[in-house]
Amino acid sequence: MERRTRQREAIRQALAVADRPLSPQELLARASRALPGLGIATVYRHLTRLDREGALRAVVLPGEPSRYEIAGKDHHHHFRCRACTAVFELPHCPGDFERLAPSGFLVENHELFLMGLCAGCRDGQR
Amino acid sequence: MERRTRQREAIRQALAVADRPLSPQELLARASRALPGLGIATVYRHLTRLDREGALRAVVLPGEPSRYEIAGKDHHHHFRCRACTAVFELPHCPGDFERLAPSGFLVENHELFLMGLCAGCRDGQR
DNA sequence: GTGGATGCAAACTCTTTGCACCTTG
DNA sequence: CAAGGTGCAAAGAGTTTGCATCCAC
Numbered sequence: 001m002e003r004r005t006r007q008r009e010a011i012r013q014a015l016a017v018a019d020r021p022l023s024p025q026e027l028l029a030r031a032s033r034a035l036p037g038l039g040i041a042t043v044y045r046h047l048t049r050l051d052r053e054g055a056l057r058a059v060v061l062p063g064e065p066s067r068y069e070i071a072g073k074d075h076h077h078h079f080r081c082r083a084c085t086a087v088f089e090l091p092h093c094p095g096d097f098e099r100l101a102p103s104g105f106l107v108e109n110h111e112l113f114l115m116g117l118c119a120g121c122r123d124g125q126r
Numbered sequence: 127m128e129r130r131t132r133q134r135e136a137i138r139q140a141l142a143v144a145d146r147p148l149s150p151q152e153l154l155a156r157a158s159r160a161l162p163g164l165g166i167a168t169v170y171r172h173l174t175r176l177d178r179e180g181a182l183r184a185v186v187l188p189g190e191p192s193r194y195e196i197a198g199k200d201h202h203h204h205f206r207c208r209a210c211t212a213v214f215e216l217p218h219c220p221g222d223f224e225r226l227a228p229s230g231f232l233v234e235n236h237e238l239f240l241m242g243l244c245a246g247c248r249d250g251q252r
Numbered sequence: 253g254t255g256g257a258t259g260c261a262a263a264c265t266c267t268t269t270g271c272a273c274c275t276t277g
Numbered sequence: 278c279a280a281g282g283t284g285c286a287a288a289g290a291g292t293t294t295g296c297a298t299c300c301a302c
Contacts, residue, residue, distance in 0.1 A: 001256080001302090002256085003256060003257065003300085003301050003302075004301075004302095005300080005301075007258070008257085023291095024291080024292080025291090037258095037259080038258090038259090039258065039259045039260070040259095040291095040292085041259070041261095041292090041293075041294080042259070044291095044292060044293070045257080045293090048293095065291065065292095077226070079228075079231060079233075088231075090226050090228075093226075094220065094222075094223075094226065097220075100203070100205075100219075100220065101205055101240055101242070102214070102216075102245065103245075104244075104245030104248065105214075105243065105244055105248070106242040106248050107205075107240050107241070108208070108241055109241040109242065110239060111237070111241070112236065112237070112238050112239075113236060113237040113238075114223055114226060114227055114231075114233050114235070115233070115235040115236065116227070116234035116235065117231065117232040117234070118230075118231055119228065119230030119231055122230065122232050127277090127280085127281075128281085129276050129277075129280090129282065130276080130277095131275075131276075131283080133283070134282085150266085150267085151266095163284080164283090165284045165285070166266095167267085167268075167269085167285080168282080168283060170267060171268090171282085171283085174268090191265095191266075
């Protein structure tokens, strides 16, 4: 049976208030502020569990560690800036991806990532 | 300056004839058939380099090791079946993703994955 | 008090790097 | 023969696991 522990609450809370997907290390840093001494292994254990429970969503980008965000937000996708590596949420989803699959295939889910330069880095590089 | 070596050719060739994206280990296994003794470090070095040259494309799926495929195929995306884990190429791309990004952002690239059940697994589960 | 949860450190896996030797041009 | 390339092994980075201890119930 599942216990309510300070660690679990600190991790859930840090994920809940995050404005963007967090890597395990980022999550550890944030949750540690509320609960010093928290271990990275505990973060991973809860990420695994929350994922199994469907309470969070993994955001996987090429060449980057996985990031996690709380489930239940409006459906959206992500943009990663190749210069600053920050990941931004995108408000819209074009939808209608079912028609891309061969006939007979069942599309249950999809992932879309955009990559490029964010407004800040685009300015800086000019 | 860049040399033409047996290793480089074996790796390029294995990628070129692959029918699906290959992980570094799969690529090593295939290229080793043409050139026994090939080392995994060399595979990684060439993957890095080919990627920099734009000669290949990384295919990253949540929870799976990165795979690589030769560039220059028609632009396409992938479908992964959650039952048999096979990855299929999709012929079309809806395109026009630039409008999804916030203004000021530069979209250079995008990735789209569909997930669900392929025709075979859908039949089998019925 | 009992069994799940935790922190630490070691183990693992995947990828990168240092270095001596080899190969291409 | 010079400079880049290679294989090996060691080093890194990220993640998982074993285990003694802790603590929620």
